[in-house]
Amino acid sequence: MPIDMSDKTILKIEDLHLNFPIYQGAVHAINGVSLYVDEGEIVGIVGESGSAKSVTAMAALRLLPKGSFRLTNGNITMLGHDILKISEAEMNSLRGNQVAMIFQEPQTALNPTKTIGKQMFKVIQLHTGKKRKEARNLALCLLQDMRINDAEEILQRYPFELSGGMRQRILIGLAFACSPRLLVADEPTTALDVTVQRQVLQLMRAKARKTSTAILFISHDLALVSQFCDRIYVMYAGSIVEEGPTKLVLSAPAHPYTQALVRALPESSTKGQRLESIPGTVPKLTIKQEACSFRERCDHAHDLCVKIPSLVMSGVKTQKAACWLLEKVR
Amino acid sequence: MSFLNVIRKRLVFLVFVMFGVTLITFTISNLIPGDPARLIAGDRATAEIVEKIRNDLGLDRPLYEQYGKYIVGVAQGDLGTSIRTRRPVLEDLKIFFPATLELAIVALMLAIAMGIPLGVASAVWKNKPIDHLVRIISVIGISTPAFWLGLLLIVFFYGKLGIFPGGGRIDQNIAMPQHVTGFLLIDSLIARDFTAFKSVVGHLILPAFTLGFVHLGVVARQVRSAMLEELKQDYIRTARANGVSEFSIVFTEALPNAMIPSITVLGLAVGDLLYGAVLTETVFAWPGMGAYVVSSIQALDFPAVMGFTVVVSLAYVMVNLAVDLIYMMVDPRIRGIS
Ligand SMILES: Nc1ncnc2c1ncn2[C@@H]1O[C@H](COP(=O)(O)OP(=O)(O)OP(=O)(O)O)[C@@H](O)[C@H]1O
Numbered sequence A: 001m002p003i004d005m006s007d008k009t010i011l012k013i014e015d016l017h018l019n020f021p022i023y024q025g026a027v028h029a030i031n032g033v034s035l036y037v038d039e040g041e042i043v044g045i046v047g048e049s050g051s052a053k054s055v056t057a058m059a060a061l062r063l064l065p066k067g068s069f070r071l072t073n074g075n076i077t078m079l080g081h082d083i084l085k086i087s088e089a090e091m092n093s094l095r096g097n098q099v100a101m102i103f104q105e106p107q108t109a110l111n112p113t114k115t116i117g118k119q120m121f122k123v124i125q126l127h128t129g130k131k132r133k134e135a136r137n138l139a140l141c142l143l144q145d146m147r148i149n150d151a152e153e154i155l156q157r158y159p160f161e162l163s164g165g166m167r168q169r170i171l172i173g174l175a176f177a178c179s180p181r182l183l184v185a186d187e188p189t190t191a192l193d194v195t196v197q198r199q200v201l202q203l204m205r206a207k208a209r210k211t212s213t214a215i216l217f218i219s220h221d222l223a224l225v226s227q228f229c230d231r232i233y234v235m236y237a238g239s240i241v242e243e244g245p246t247k248l249v250l251s252a253p254a255h256p257y258t259q260a261l262v263r264a265l266p267e268s269s270t271k272g273q274r275l276e277s278i279p280g281t282v283p284k285l286t287i288k289q290e291a292c293s294f295r296e297r298c299d300h301a302h303d304l305c306v307k308i309p310s311l312v313m314s315g316v317k318t319q320k321a322a323c324w325l326l327e328k329v330r
Numbered sequence B: 001m002s003f004l005n006v007i008r009k010r011l012v013f014l015v016f017v018m019f020g021v022t023l024i025t026f027t028i029s030n031l032i033p034g035d036p037a038r039l040i041a042g043d044r045a046t047a048e049i050v051e052k053i054r055n056d057l058g059l060d061r062p063l064y065e066q067y068g069k070y071i072v073g074v075a076q077g078d079l080g081t082s083i084r085t086r087r088p089v090l091e092d093l094k095i096f097f098p099a100t101l102e103l104a105i106v107a108l109m110l111a112i113a114m115g116i117p118l119g120v121a122s123a124v125w126k127n128k129p130i131d132h133l134v135r136i137i138s139v140i141g142i143s144t145p146a147f148w149l150g151l152l153l154i155v156f157f158y159g160k161l162g163i164f165p166g167g168g169r170i171d172q173n174i175a176m177p178q179h180v181t182g183f184l185l186i187d188s189l190i191a192r193d194f195t196a197f198k199s200v201v202g203h204l205i206l207p208a209f210t211l212g213f214v215h216l217g218v219v220a221r222q223v224r225s226a227m228l229e230e231l232k233q234d235y236i237r238t239a240r241a242n243g244v245s246e247f248s249i250v251f252t253e254a255l256p257n258a259m260i261p262s263i264t265v266l267g268l269a270v271g272d273l274l275y276g277a278v279l280t281e282t283v284f285a286w287p288g289m290g291a292y293v294v295s296s297i298q299a300l301d302f303p304a305v306m307g308f309t310v311v312v313s314l315a316y317v318m319v320n321l322a323v324d325l326i327y328m329m330v331d332p333r334i335r336g337i338s
């Protein structure tokens, strides 16, 4: 049953903790993540590899393999449904219909032995109950919106006959088949080369504006996220360390990790200066964190950092960061 | 690669295979001590008579000449004359080969019909009781000798329960349907003789199960590992993200692709089944090539033994050709860009 929440909120994750049991112990992948996506918004999640961006997104759509993980705390609500409680059938009627997801690897994301048309018709017919001919017309429209000119012909092709960029455009087109309220895009362009990347993102944004679909955009590339998103979450080792409107986070990053990321952006480094990279590595996720996870790499680490900081306002109302420095200021 | 190309390649290959197979069997036959002419003539025959028989059979000619003559015959569809039955080997095989083929095909179908569902189930419920059960069945299948399993089944289902016949292809007091294809299942249907059909089915079950049991386990394990591999693929995740149901993911997305690597295993199984039938046939008094070839070996009837080898090798190559063509039909990546 729909849970009471603001109509505008499409996805809401509250204090999620999730680990993967492994031989003798567990990988503590998500350590207290809260986020929300409102109607029509484009929200980014940025963080380096292993920070649990994908796991968070997969958990939200209940796509993690059954039995492989333990969810120890938290709530996920999507369009008024309690994602952790609803049945498999209810979940299936949400996925691909109200919420769609696209992944990093377009090379392998399509069934290799079925034509593009067959795969598209199947999903369209599944959710719309359309006849084959109508499904075909819709598929053609979706492909044309993705600037695929010879759509008729593409429908008869097999995935291996198409380029990565083409496949990703097809997958994005397919994701919009039912005009979903939310599209989760997990590094949709990472596998593509830079020129194709930009084109694909623009097509995706244009289509989302047209269907008023919200996007949860996941990337390790702050530059890309900052161009594309209204709001961003910065993730580090399975927690959110900073959140806020893109402009604010970029102009006045409050968390030392975000500050380092912003300094590393190409445009902020002056000519001839070396690109700054953050020294050190992400902490081992097999040990449950009791301290601030960025402490080891942080220039400002002090006594307080042995405890986990919580997200607090950093001056402006809509911007928050999880750092003891901010607590001291208050 | 086009279908025609594959067929052409395989046919060229076939020539070499037949050449090799006949050469090897011929050589071995002539290395085996024993003189067929003496065997035919009997213990008390004079050296003169033996010599005459040898001359009649052409056994006194140089080996290369004998072989050359044989090869020319094979190319024209003449497998020579059996020393034991005095009939053309091809005529003998026409009677016995369909019996063996019928048994092998039914055994294969049993293995497929039971092996695929078991494999799918054990992949979907990996490490659950059903998976363990399938593993046990596979191990038993692979480690149980066919003749032993056959005897066990006869003792139980024929001896104890009496629900299945103990041997043969059809009840002795039922007339054989008219010979059309040599497959009694088909011939009895053509003759609309349903009593005969029922009897044929009854006679097939135990030997076919015995013969197919090994392959049941092999098929189940192959399908299991191929399914696990497919279910890990990204396109399965895409299907899930698109709201495709778990049932549809297993049966319409993963299984067809998992069958592609399994086709090879099934092709190999056909060859094994033809050879394996020899043993099973002995246990079930099945009048197929098994009994024929065993008697022929005992009688040093080399033309018959070689005929058997030629036919089975031919069947083997044909099955492989079929496997290649099926591959091309089901996998667009092999077919190439359309
Ligand atoms: N099934 C699993 N079992 C054990 N650990 C897992 C499993 N799935 C993910 N993890 C771990 O969870 C952590 C987060 O992984 P995740 O894929 O979400 O990272 P990411 O932020 O998406 O990184 P990337 O940018 O490389 O995609 C990683 O340390 C990963 O090893």
Ligand SMILES: [Mg+2]
Residues within 6 Å of the ligand: A053, A054, A055, A186, A187
């Ligand atoms: Mg990822």
